[in-house]
Amino acid sequence: MFRSGSSRPSDALRATLEHARKAPYYERAWKGLSDRGGPFEMLARLPLLDKETAARVQEELVVTGVRAQPEFREAGIVSSATTRQGRPLRMLTSPDESEPSAPSIQGGPDRSIRLYSPRHGVPTPDGRRVFLPATLHPNTVDVLDDLLNSKGARKFRYLVGPLSALKWLTVALLERGVSPARYQLRGVGTTGHALTMHARSWLEPLWRAPFFDNYSLSELRGFAHPCASCGFSHWHGAPTHFELIDPLRAKPSPGPLGELVATALVPGALRMPLIRYRTGDVVEVGPSCRRTGTRGVRFRGRISQSLLGASREGTRYLVLSRDLQEVAEAQADVALEPHPAEVLERVPPSDIGVPRAKIDFEKKSVKVELRYDPARHPLRAAEVKAEIERGLFGHKPKKGAPVIELLRPGSVDTRREGLKLL
Secondary structure: OEOOHHHOOHHHHHHHHHHHOOOHHHHHHOOOOOOOOOHHHHHHHOOOEOHHHHHHOHHHHOOOOOOOOOHHHOOOEEEEEEOOOOOEEEEOOOOOOOOOOOOOOOOOOOOEEEEEOHHHOOOOOOOOEEEEEOOOOHHHHHHHHHHHOOOHHHOOOEEEEEHHHHHHHHHHHHHOOOOHHHHOOOEEEEEOOOOOHHHHHHHHHHHOOOEEEOEEOOOOOEEEEEOOOOOOEEEEEOOEEEEEEEOOOOEEOOOOEEEEEEEEOOOOOOOOOOOOEEEEEEEEEEEEOOOOOOEEEEEEEEHHHOEEEEEOOEEEEEEOHHHHHHHHHOOOOEOEOOOHHHHOOOOOOOOOOOEOEEEEOOOOEEEEEEOOOOOOOHHHHHHHHHHHHHHHHOOOOOOOOOEEEEEOOOOOOOHHHHHOOO
16 A cells, blocks of 8 residues: 555656646645645645545535536445534546456455445446345345355355444354355455454354455545455555555654555546545554565554544554454453344344443543443452453553543443444
8 A cells, every 4th residue: 555655656646636626625725835846745735635524525526527427326425424514425436437456355256245335325236246235134144145055157255245244144144054154255355343353253263264354445446455465454446645644743654553644546536536535544554565565554443433642752542443342342241232133133132233332532531331330240340441451551551541441231322333333
C-alpha cells in the first residue's frame, strides 16, 4: 500500500488533482493554494477531507460533465460515513472509470461465493462469482448449503462475507447437523468486524479452512488482503495513494501507527473523487515486503471507538478498538450484544454478538459489562479485570493508563454496534 518515493505514481496523482479541481467543493476549498512543486508536494498542501464533511457536501464532490451510470446503477454504494443528522455518503461512479482487478483469496480463477449486505448496495455479479444476500432467514442457510455442495466445474472453492454473517451461518449449519468442513473450501474471507483470534480459533477448525481478515472501505473500490510473506495487508483494487497521519495533529505520522488517508486516482475515480480522505481508521504500517516491495498495513481500530491522548511526541494510542475487541471477545465473562439472528430465533443463543465493552470518553476509562454483578463475584471479577489489563497494557499498566470499569448486566449500551451485525 505504501511505496518507496521512486515508484510513486506521480503522473496519475497529478492528473487526479487536475481532474478533481472541476468539482465545486475542491474548486472552492483549494482556491488560493499554490500549484508549485510536484504533485506530492501539492497534495501535502491540500486540506484533509473528513467523513462528516464528505457526507454533508457530497453533491459538490461530483465532477461536472462526467458521464453517470445507467439509471439502474445510479444508486451508488452507501458508505457507513454519515453526518450528525444521519445523512449517509453515497459514492457515485461513472461507466468510464476503470474497473479494479479484484483477485480471489489466492489470486486464482476458481469460482467463489460472495456474501454481501444490502445496506451497502447491490453489486453486479460476474461469471465467476455468485452474490448471496446475507438475509437473516432459514432460506439463506438452505441456499448456501445447496451452493456449497456443488460438484465438478460448479464447485466453489472460496467463501467471502461479513464476519457476523459467517458466525450465525456456522451456528445454523451446526444446528442442522451439517459440518462446514464437508464443503472442502480452500479459504474463507471475512469482512466487516475484525476477525479476532478468538473467532478464528472456533471457526477455522469447523470449516477446516484458513480464514483471511480482509480490510476494506465502502468509499474505495478494492480491499487490503493479508500477505503470507510479511503478515501485513496489501491493497488490491483501483489505484489509490495512501498517507499516514497523526490523527490529533493532522500531520505526517512520526511512527508506524497513524490514521489512514486515501486519495483514489483516475481513471478509477472520475465521477466523485475523494482527495486526502480521512478514513477514520488507525493502521500499523509494516516493513517492506520481500514479495511485493511495498509496505502493507494492519487494521488497529476506529478512531471514533478508541481512546487517544496527546503528548509532545504526538498522539498516544491509549486503547485501540481492535485491541479492546480482541481482549473482550476472548473473555467468557464479558457480556455480548445478542446477534439479530439470536433475537429472531434463527439460531439458539450462541454468543456470536459484539462484546459489551466500550470507551467512556468523558471519564477516559474502559467500561466492560459482565454476565453477572461483579460485586457478587469479587474474586472472579478481579481475575477478569487483571486479564483485560494484561491484554490491553501488558503485564503492568503504565502510569496514567485508562481505568477498567467492570459493570453489572445491562450497564453498557452496545445496541448501535449490534445494528452493524445486520
